[in-house]
Amino acid sequence: MSALIPTDHFGTITWLGRVPDRKAALASTPVRHMHLTYAGPDGESHGGLTRPSCSRVLGQYPRGTEIRNTRQLSVVSAQELAQIARAMELDCLDPALIGASVVIDGIADLTHLPPSARLQTESGATLVVDMENQACQLPARPIEAAHEGFGARFKSAATGRRGITAWVEREGTLSVGDRVRLHIPVQRGWQPGML
Secondary structure, three states: OOOEEEEEEEEEEEEEEEOOOOOOOOOOEEEOEEEEEOOEEOOOOOOOOEEEOOHHHOOOOOOOOEEEOOOOEEEEEHHHHHHHHHHHOOOOOOHHHHOOOEEEEOOOOHHHOOOOOEEEEOOOOEEEEEEEOOOOOOOHHHHHHHOOOOHHHHHHHHOOOOOEEEEEEEOEEEEOOOEEEEEEEOOOOOOHHHO
C-alpha cells in the first residue's frame, strides 16, 4: 500500500522567483523557469543540502548549528496572497516582496497542508512540504519600500496565510503555467492522549 495518496486537488504555478542574495535583500527576482536540484533552485540563496539553524528551531539547536535544509523554497497560495493584501488594505501584494519562490493558484488552504505532503508537476518534479511558513517581520522592509506605511501590517495580515516551506524530493524544472497535483500522507492526526 502506498504511503501517499494522489488527490484530485490540482493547482497551477502562476509565479516563480528566486532570492539571489538574502543578505542583500529578501525580495525575490521573478523568473519564468526554475531548475531544481536536490540542493534546491539553482541560484537561490536559501538553497543547499544543509543550512545554519535559525530562530525557528531554537528549541532544538543553538543558532547557527548545521542542519538539513528543509526550507529550500517558500511556496504561497495566490488566494492567500490576495487575502493578505486585503487584510493590509492593499490592492495586491507582489510575491517578490515577501521572498516567495513559487505561487500556486487553486489549492485551497495551502498554508495548512500536512507536513510530508507532495506537490508534483506533470513532468515529475516534486516538492515535499516541510511545514507552515510562520509570518515574520522580514518582509516588512521591502513592502515598506514599495508601499510606504504598509510594511508593519504584513505580519498580522499574513498569520495563518504565509504559505509553506518545502524541499526538493525529485529534481526537474518548474515553469509558470505548470500544473501541480497534491499528494497527502496516509496518516491520522497525532493524538498523544490515545495511549
